[in-house]
Amino acid sequence: MASFGPIDIDPASPAYGTFTSTPKPGWAGARFHDVLGQFGVPIAVDTDVNGAALGEWLKGAGQGCTTLAYTTVGTGIGTGVVRMGKPLMGFSHYESGHIRPPRDHAADPFEGSCPYHGDCLEGLAAGPAIIARWGQSLSELGSPSDKIELIADYIAHLAANLVLLHMPDRLIFGGGVMKAPGLLQAVRRLTEVKLGGYVRAPQLDPGLEQFIVAPALGDHAGITGAIELGRMAAGQ
Amino acid sequence: MASFGPIDIDPASPAYGTFTSTPKPGWAGARFHDVLGQFGVPIAVDTDVNGAALGEWLKGAGQGCTTLAYTTVGTGIGTGVVRMGKPLMGFSHYESGHIRPPRDHAADPFEGSCPYHGDCLEGLAAGPAIIARWGQSLSELGSPSDKIELIADYIAHLAANLVLLHMPDRLIFGGGVMKAPGLLQAVRRLTEVKLGGYVRAPQLDPGLEQFIVAPALGDHAGITGAIELGRMAAGQ
Numbered sequence: 001m002a003s004f005g006p007i008d009i010d011p012a013s014p015a016y017g018t019f020t021s022t023p024k025p026g027w028a029g030a031r032f033h034d035v036l037g038q039f040g041v042p043i044a045v046d047t048d049v050n051g052a053a054l055g056e057w058l059k060g061a062g063q064g065c066t067t068l069a070y071t072t073v074g075t076g077i078g079t080g081v082v083r084m085g086k087p088l089m090g091f092s093h094y095e096s097g098h099i100r101p102p103r104d105h106a107a108d109p110f111e112g113s114c115p116y117h118g119d120c121l122e123g124l125a126a127g128p129a130i131i132a133r134w135g136q137s138l139s140e141l142g143s144p145s146d147k148i149e150l151i152a153d154y155i156a157h158l159a160a161n162l163v164l165l166h167m168p169d170r171l172i173f174g175g176g177v178m179k180a181p182g183l184l185q186a187v188r189r190l191t192e193v194k195l196g197g198y199v200r201a202p203q204l205d206p207g208l209e210q211f212i213v214a215p216a217l218g219d220h221a222g223i224t225g226a227i228e229l230g231r232m233a234a235g236q
Numbered sequence: 237m238a239s240f241g242p243i244d245i246d247p248a249s250p251a252y253g254t255f256t257s258t259p260k261p262g263w264a265g266a267r268f269h270d271v272l273g274q275f276g277v278p279i280a281v282d283t284d285v286n287g288a289a290l291g292e293w294l295k296g297a298g299q300g301c302t303t304l305a306y307t308t309v310g311t312g313i314g315t316g317v318v319r320m321g322k323p324l325m326g327f328s329h330y331e332s333g334h335i336r337p338p339r340d341h342a343a344d345p346f347e348g349s350c351p352y353h354g355d356c357l358e359g360l361a362a363g364p365a366i367i368a369r370w371g372q373s374l375s376e377l378g379s380p381s382d383k384i385e386l387i388a389d390y391i392a393h394l395a396a397n398l399v400l401l402h403m404p405d406r407l408i409f410g411g412g413v414m415k416a417p418g419l420l421q422a423v424r425r426l427t428e429v430k431l432g433g434y435v436r437a438p439q440l441d442p443g444l445e446q447f448i449v450a451p452a453l454g455d456h457a458g459i460t461g462a463i464e465l466g467r468m469a470a471g472q
Contacts, residue, residue: 083326091437116434161397163331165315166326
């Protein structure tokens with residue numbers, strides 16, 4: 001399973017596979033093992049973004065990377081980091097969408113839509129925040145350059161933070177919001193500006209066209225990773 | 237060696253042990269192996285903060301942690317993350333000090349002292365930034381509560397980001413700046429506020445007194461880790 005979260009993804013935990021806290025009705029406390037256990041096969045549970053990161057690392061735009069970060073910008077924002085073929089975690093999966101970026105309140109007076117943090121990245125740049133601010137998605141609005149620039153600035157802040165705290169060989173950005181024309185290009189440009197030339201490495205090509213990319217597997221990244229998680233659980 | 241950086245710490249790199257770019261005269265391009273090679277023993281090179289993280293994990297305040305983050309706030313700001321006894325890295329060591337925090341320019345008009353980014357964490361909250369802003373260290377100033385609060389807010393932003401992107405079992409904060417009376421306590425309080433109750437786990441105790449701590453080995457954390465790096469290099 002490569003699932004939405006928050007969910008316990010620690011195989012050593014008694015609650016492995018259990019949704020912890022979620023506003024989705026009926027899901028809090030539900031456990032994949034309770035339903036899938038009847039099949040009598042090994043069960044692996046990780047997050048959707050860890051699954052997508054693993055899928056892209058194995059068969060997509062992350063092939064050949066030692067460290068790969070996959071971020072989705074859609075109904076929420078989340079990042080999975082795969083290192084040497086394994087998703088990284090600490091006591092839980094990462095929650096990159098809840099980082100608070102620097103912001104210019106004059107340029108963007110929107111207060112943010114995250115029920116926990118207000119103006120964290122998810123509260124400012126995920127799909128629901130864009131709809132709450134402008135009534136339509138970036139694509140529906142025709143991807144006007146000023147709005148693309150604003151959203152790209154927030155996403156570029158996340159990209160820079162991922163570099164500074166994980167130093168991945170490549171950043172993949174997928175999810176519905178990223179389909180807006182021009183957004184990925186703006187994220188590349190603004191990430192390079194934010195890094196300010198401090199981190200020098202062959203991975204960071206001028207213009208970041210090789211470093212920041214779209215998923216190669218499109219919407220199949222997650223399921224590809226989930227299959228691999230199953231293979232790993234089965235010891236294959 | 238647990239050394240200052242930036243330095244190549246990838247054992248698979250031809251430049252392993254070489255300083256990449258540093259304003260310190262004479263150090264750029266210098267390589268530990270050129271000097272230590274004459275002793276004919278295995279050489280391990282990592283960053284000072286990765287060494288300190290390893291030392292605290294082994295013998296100090298990080299004992300028992302699966303994932304541990306050690307941050308120094310001194311002449312610079314940097315973080316080492318140890319997971320299951322090994323320092324984490326990507327294509328290079330992490331550079332947490334160069335994250336840009338949200339800020340209130342009215343409350344803190346200081347433009348920041350980082351030559352690359354201006355108002356990144358290091359440019360706002362490291363020792364030289366404090367001296368540049370107020371002429372003295374926090375301790376010399378008598379640790380006035382408004383100044384402690386301002387610097388703690390920046391450091392708490394780093395603490396929250398470390399939680400969101402590494403989910404460590406514990407955060408250790410060392411370095412000269414952290415010796416200012418009241419600073420660690422303010423960092424705990426403001427980190428809890430910033431996280432906003434979103435991440436729920438036994439590791440995050442109410443008040444964060446167990447979660448955010450000072451180094452138990454004091455100034456011996458780094459050398460303790462360096463000895464362990466040597467042991468690991470020698471296969472012991």
